[in-house]
Amino acid sequence: MKNNLHALFDPENIAIIGASSNPMKAGYIILSNLIRIGYPKKVFPVSVNEESILDFPCYKKLSQVEDTVELVVLITPSELIYDIMKDLELRMAAKNDVKVIVCAAANYGETRTEEGRRRQACLIDTAGKYGIRVLGPNCIGVIDNINRVDTTFVETLLPSETRGKKGGISFISQSGSIAAAILMKGASQPAPISINKFVSIGNMADVDFIDLLEYFEQDEDTRVIGMYMEGCADGKKLIETMARIARKKPIVVLKVGRSDVGAEAANSHTGSLAGADEVYSAAFRQFGIIRTYNMQELIDNLQAFDSLPLPEGNRVFILSQTGGFGIYSTDALLEQKTLQMPVVTSETKERLRSMLPEMASICSPEGYADITASANVRQHVDALRAVLGDERVDSVIFLTVVPSFLPQKELAEELIRFLKEEDQSGKPVYVSVLAGNYVWGCRALLESGGIKTFDEPANAVSAVKNMTEYGMFLSALKGGEEFEQISE
């Protein structure tokens, strides 16, 4: 009988086999990451060479640690696996306490050499004897921001803000480098991305997508699931699992191997099945699973699903302070056949006309207003209130290139006040503030106030499209109807 994965996310003490005092080594960074996140229980570095690391006394072997150890991190050269597993057997005979191994080291089955396979078999077979679950090998580890666990060897420049920050996003990555890049890029948003649980699964020699998806399915703190995937051995079961869970929680996927050659590279990389992209693609459409195509689009969608209500229909109003980006976004929106730009009521048009600058362009085309660069903060907020108040509008894309003469702090504060306190419409607003460092402070204020912002308007369109389709999918489920996404 297999353990469940509880000890992966909330272990009673952690040992690091292969800990190092060299700050450039993974065996050091894992220990320092555990300290940084404030892991509340005990950490035991295991090293044959060191006496102590970062003031933690070292043990020569795992079997010598007297306290309970539920999670073991392996970051040793892979040829040592045989000795380490022998020592694990000693420990389990005496204490029977280890529940999970995170094997961060590489040079196992993914090398497709006989020796690599033998090492992996030794690890998996030994662990299996005791019902110990194995994450990896060839992964970067696990983060749980609620239980304050971080076994990764990834550094970001914003550790304290990102790592300890709880959020509704749980993420699974099949690639270690993409996992690292998501953490690093996620930490570099105006307000760092709010991660709940984060897992790099590496070779999936034991713990796989399905195990983790099922764990996240039950996890109350997980509101949205993100996945980077290349493929897996049992694609049918994976899709069935994803389909079941997507009825409860949105799943946002970045899947590579779209091309045959890409699939061949994926096969070289993680040994995943080639050529199945059309199958995944069709399944995603049928089962309400959200597909994204680049890193920032993935992050933007995860954050939007985590922080905004689902639209109740497909009618999107574009409210823009900038003609250029308004048109640009209209193009992007109309490429999505799911979405429509609504004809609002004549009352709404009249309200907009009476409150906006004379130069404003109102509902020409329908569903679109350009409030112009001369709009002040009050006009930004009043126009948003008017549009949200129209019953023919389900969601709003709100765009502003903050000119030098528009006070950014006031704009952010008034938007937070309106959207977080006053507005009762229950409709999502996708706020795009442009551009670059000049508006970074404004975006950081908005995001700290709970309002997701977009740098690229096309990604705001991607989020509204995906959330609209997911809402339609859930409605169809309730009504017992078949669902097929219109656009991909």
Add this chain to the structure above:
Amino acid sequence: MKNNLHALFDPENIAIIGASSNPMKAGYIILSNLIRIGYPKKVFPVSVNEESILDFPCYKKLSQVEDTVELVVLITPSELIYDIMKDLELRMAAKNDVKVIVCAAANYGETRTEEGRRRQACLIDTAGKYGIRVLGPNCIGVIDNINRVDTTFVETLLPSETRGKKGGISFISQSGSIAAAILMKGASQPAPISINKFVSIGNMADVDFIDLLEYFEQDEDTRVIGMYMEGCADGKKLIETMARIARKKPIVVLKVGRSDVGAEAANSHTGSLAGADEVYSAAFRQFGIIRTYNMQELIDNLQAFDSLPLPEGNRVFILSQTGGFGIYSTDALLEQKTLQMPVVTSETKERLRSMLPEMASICSPEGYADITASANVRQHVDALRAVLGDERVDSVIFLTVVPSFLPQKELAEELIRFLKEEDQSGKPVYVSVLAGNYVWGCRALLESGGIKTFDEPANAVSAVKNMTEYGMFLSALKGGEEFEQISE
């Protein structure tokens, strides 16, 4: 007979009508921008209310300025245009010196009101009498980094680095807010974008795309031309002009109004012709004009064309330190039918095998190598040298997610040393370094050393595709062949 545009970029003294001492007003920011860029000649603020601004004495009227004034910036409420033009007539009768007016103020012809049209006619007719060229109205102005002119009212956070920095990119924007966003986003790259000349054309009541394209055609310091466009009255002549110039210099375009509704919005915005997107699109393909689809892709393409040699063929090798992004980039690359992944020689494969970590995946698939996260700096550079040395390779996409244990400064320095000093291949290398703030310092070092970096690998693919096609276009021209872009 019309003046040429020389005085727009290198005027003998500048007057600002509507200058202000309020730092939140455009009339203040224009003056402070001229000071900041170090405009070497004289500036005369004209204001009915102020005595002096930023220690510059003010004049009540333009006609009172005793020195020569070649460029006049107008940033007054538009209803004052009649009085200002009367005063201009006085000045021209007495001095006949003004050559260009930059009308930054809005509320002219773009309002499509009778009064707006009348104001615009007054401006254009009066200027026309004296052969004075008019930029705008409804624009944000002009920048020339070589002659140190900046009449814009756009602020960025990196003024001294961006504004005075000379480069080969000259840009024309039909939208003021997109012009501002490009300046702001361009200033927020790891090393700020190098602009030569930058023009926001607004209503194009006089100076239009064609005037500026012809100016940039002759301008020796312009190596690549960028354009944001919605449309224009004489599309046929514009396309003919672009086609002629694209034989000499690359033109990179972001064109909106792709959808009919987007085109309607464009028509509301700048009065440009609707529904002609297919015409532009076909013309771009036929005449070697490069089209991009979002802001970062536009900036990345401009910088790549400005800093990298054109590939001599379509064979692109993907050299990746990261399996995940390697596959991701392979997918993106193979969506471009123009590009191929080459079968390199067995000597190259052997060289790679002998120098790289055991786990490295070499040429499976062909044209692709994953050097793995265990590759050190020397292995990064040696592998790049080996691939560039293969005669079957025309360009290289080089990807790295810098792990915590890879020294970033050393990586940047060694790449600069190799690419800028040692490498004689003449082949372009598209360097993508991931991700976020964690690698910002590394990217800034590389870019300061003259090596363009990409944050989004799909944009590296976009640049290599566009540069490859442009190279094929020029070759076909030399050979007298017809050219049609394969992919869009």
